[in-house]
Amino acid sequence: MTRTPLVAGNWKMNGRLDMVEALGASLGGLRNSRAEVAVCPPFPYLAALASALGGSGVQIGAQNVSSHEDGAFTGEVSAEMLADMGCRYVIVGHSERRALYGEDDELVGEKFLRAQQGGLIPILCVGETLREREAGETEQVVVRQVSSVLDVAGIGAFDQAVVAYEPVWAIGTGETATPEQAQEVHARLRSALAAEDASVASRIRLLYGGSVKSDNAALLFAQPDIDGGLIGGASLSADEFSAICLAAE
């Protein structure tokens, strides 16, 4: 099965308008023969980024979405609104939202469903904490996080989804999972999906995230079950992010 790699940049709560315009213009010039590239800026910059990227083919995505469609939910942003802004992707279940904003598996499942109902492709993030890894619970945790979404959305929904394995201990720490550690978890995730539907499992893209840089991306992306990356800090530099995208070819 040949899967088109995806490299998605998650800017988190970083950037200002001048950076958005400069980075967007620079990434708009990115010519990448094989990998799909997406950038997820903060909500207020979606339109400016889309405009700076022009017709480059680089996709835009959001970092969060409401679990509701419309209504009295002050401060929330719906999937339909994001689709209106040109978003193709939305990140759901990022560990920062789980840890800092109390998003549990149930809410993540609701957001995943709503994203798809609103026409977006969810990038579902899963990953274990350092304590969980040290306790030997990594596979149990990531399979639970995926299974809770499978329970509400069904395996068919994963044909229009991406899963990102992001070990919490590797996010923003400079400590990357080794290619072997990451591949082991990716293979386990793919086998958990294959238990439901082998063909969906063979098609879905599984990204790795956690301190991916231009100097470690190629080895990670060369693993058989790693289909690209979800990039945080390094996506804020045009040179660094471009080099990571090229490593996914």
Ligand SMILES: O=C[C@H](O)COP(=O)(O)O
């Ligand atoms: O969504 C991206 C991840 O949290 C990875 O962030 P990082 O590349 O800064 O470690």
